[in-house]
Amino acid sequence: MYKALTKPFYEVRQLRDLRDLIQQSVKLYGERPAFEVKDFRNKHYNITYNEYYEQINALGTALIDMGLKNEKIAVSGDNCYEWCLSYMATVMGVGVIVPIDKELLFGDINDILNISDVKLIFCDKKIAEKLDERKDELKKDLQIVHIRREKEDGLTVIEDLIERGRKLIADGDRRFLDAEIDPDALCSLLFTSGTTGMSKGVMLCQRNFVFEVMSAMSVIKISPEDCGISLLPLHHTFESSIILFFAPYCGAKVTFCDGFKYVLRNMKEFNPSVFVAVPLLLETVHRRLMKAIKAKPHGEFLFKLGKVLVKAGKKVGIDLKNVFFKEIIDTFGGNMRLIICGAAPINPQILKDFDAIGIQIIFGYGLTECAPLAIINHDRLHMAESVGVPIPGSEAKIIDADSSGVGEICVKGDMVMLGYYNNPEETAKVIDKDGFFHTGDLGYVDKKGHYFISGRSKNVIVTSNGKNIYPEELEYHLAEDILVGECLVLADKNKKGEDIVGARIYPNFEELKEQTGKKADEFSDKELHEIFEKTVNNVNEKLPSYKKILNFKIRRTEFLKTTTQKIKRFEYKD
Numbered sequence: 001m002y003k004a005l006t007k008p009f010y011e012v013r014q015l016r017d018l019r020d021l022i023q024q025s026v027k028l029y030g031e032r033p034a035f036e037v038k039d040f041r042n043k044h045y046n047i048t049y050n051e052y053y054e055q056i057n058a059l060g061t062a063l064i065d066m067g068l069k070n071e072k073i074a075v076s077g078d079n080c081y082e083w084c085l086s087y088m089a090t091v092m093g094v095g096v097i098v099p100i101d102k103e104l105l106f107g108d109i110n111d112i113l114n115i116s117d118v119k120l121i122f123c124d125k126k127i128a129e130k131l132d133e134r135k136d137e138l139k140k141d142l143q144i145v146h147i148r149r150e151k152e153d154g155l156t157v158i159e160d161l162i163e164r165g166r167k168l169i170a171d172g173d174r175r176f177l178d179a180e181i182d183p184d185a186l187c188s189l190l191f192t193s194g195t196t197g198m199s200k201g202v203m204l205c206q207r208n209f210v211f212e213v214m215s216a217m218s219v220i221k222i223s224p225e226d227c228g229i230s231l232l233p234l235h236h237t238f239e240s241s242i243i244l245f246f247a248p249y250c251g252a253k254v255t256f257c258d259g260f261k262y263v264l265r266n267m268k269e270f271n272p273s274v275f276v277a278v279p280l281l282l283e284t285v286h287r288r289l290m291k292a293i294k295a296k297p298h299g300e301f302l303f304k305l306g307k308v309l310v311k312a313g314k315k316v317g318i319d320l321k322n323v324f325f326k327e328i329i330d331t332f333g334g335n336m337r338l339i340i341c342g343a344a345p346i347n348p349q350i351l352k353d354f355d356a357i358g359i360q361i362i363f364g365y366g367l368t369e370c371a372p373l374a375i376i377n378h379d380r381l382h383m384a385e386s387v388g389v390p391i392p393g394s395e396a397k398i399i400d401a402d403s404s405g406v407g408e409i410c411v412k413g414d415m416v417m418l419g420y421y422n423n424p425e426e427t428a429k430v431i432d433k434d435g436f437f438h439t440g441d442l443g444y445v446d447k448k449g450h451y452f453i454s455g456r457s458k459n460v461i462v463t464s465n466g467k468n469i470y471p472e473e474l475e476y477h478l479a480e481d482i483l484v485g486e487c488l489v490l491a492d493k494n495k496k497g498e499d500i501v502g503a504r505i506y507p508n509f510e511e512l513k514e515q516t517g518k519k520a521d522e523f524s525d526k527e528l529h530e531i532f533e534k535t536v537n538n539v540n541e542k543l544p545s546y547k548k549i550l551n552f553k554i555r556r557t558e559f560l561k562t563t564t565q566k567i568k569r570f571e572y573k574d
Contacts, residue, residue, distance in 0.1 A: 029251035058165030059089035060176035076100035077124030093179030099235035201421030211414035224251035229272035267333035279346035307356035321358035
């Protein structure tokens with residue numbers, strides 16, 4: 001077991017709860033911009049910390065006046081300022097927030113609303129239309145508040161509630177302003193959209209969140225001069241924790257991306273310096289960058305030379321990254337310096353290449369049940385191959401390790417959830433009597449306490465000779481080929497009915513068209529198989545015999561994914 005005793009790199013302020021966090025931010029950064037948003041005319045404007053706090057208080061007061069004290073309130077829709085406002089107003093003195101994945105079908109949304117006994121939902125037009133189509137199936141007492149005003153009349157809009165709250169406060173209403181907050185009480189109920197099947201309701205409290213903030217900010221530096229851009233869905237605790245808690249703690253500004261397709265365009269528009277990403281996005285961007293580099297005369301040589309010289313310049317205090325990599329840096333808006341990444345494994349070479357051009361990627365590990373960070377690299381001391389060390393104030397250990405040291409990762413600390421909602425049996429399965437949370441992920445730890453992820457225990461392939469194969473490792477190798485768009489490694493059967501290593505590959509048809517001039521539907525199944533047989537053979541040359549991919553199939557459609565772009569493995573167990 002490794003206990004994180006590393007002395008924090010940065011001083012941190014003590015936090016009691018989320019209201020305390022925002023109040024401290026207002027005192028320190030009141031007139032600084034908390035958000036930069038744009039209206040329907042694409043006009044940009046800032047919302048200061050003072051304005052943000054005033055609107056939180058007004059909205060919270062209105063919600064209490066509506067009889068929603070200690071009730072559950074949901075929020076669902078595209079990332080936007082109003083989404084953040086709804087969340088914070090709820091947890092800072094009203095009740096329990098229930099963030100809902102905007103991509104869920106009506107039946108799943110309605111199940112969450114019913115299971116959680118939600119009394120009100122903040123939502124955008126798309127979600128409202130889903131609910132309206134089958135409104136007879138909704139709870140009779142469910143109230144719907146629109147996040148943004150549309151042309152339709154007669155709708156309850158968040159702006160109306162803010163105005164209502166302002167009037168109440170002006171008349172002396174202090175029910176929200178003076179509301180007592182229990183840091184150990186349930187404040188957020190999250191139904192995760194996992195890769196292995198149906199999710200459970202994860203119960204988190206404010207102590208979980210403020211512990212995460214203080215721990216993470218002691219080893220990662222974010223300043224009031226930083227601007228973060230929000231892309232990943234806010235219902236996911238990885239994104240919401242950084243945008244809602246980390247950013248205001250540091251006085252940073254937050255902007256919102258229009259979606260995955262527009263991320264690079266938005267970066268040039270907002271010039272962010274901090275970004276929260278998932279491996280799939282970084283892998284895609286890295287591929288495009290490397291392709292562009294190789295297309296230039298002596299491009300690959302000049303890139304390698306630039307990395308060496310930039311590294312040498314750092315040692316003597318000279319910043320040369322704009323001399324050699326200005327074009328690449330401008331792709332990210334010109335100011336990007338830090339990317340926080342997690343949610344799935346990533347090829348370490350990608351981290352090294354980004355770091356070489358002056359964009360540091362801090363890779364960590366966690367789960368919704370850990371609010372979400374459990375293990376993270378420090379910005380002054382990190383290892384590309386590792387997910388880092390336990391966050392300060394927490395513990396981690398490996399149990400049931402095999403002969404190579406790989407076993408289940410268990411973590412303990414104030415970041416661990418209260419439990420699963422109305423499910424004590426499942427809670428008891430994952431939180432042991434000593435308070436350790438059993439993650440279900442496999443990994444190992446080196447002598448210096450750095451943790452390495454091998455994969456999910458549910459994904460391990462056990463071959464007929466008893467060898468354990470971790471699909472994620474092989475997926476790394478397959479994804480290095482620019483012709484591979486997406487891939488999944490899983491257990492297949494040979495003619496004897498024995499388990500062997502198989503793969504499913506979705507080609508990068510855009511790249512194939514560029515190389516051959518042929519569109520996706522112009523390739524026969526035989527042609528695609530021949531192309532990717534070379535890819536699989538190249539991967540197999542790097543692997544011991546028991547790990548070799550012995551069967552593969554080509555897909556013509558993308559894999560089903562969660563909203564954080566992780567493939568839903570449980571859909572492909574055939």
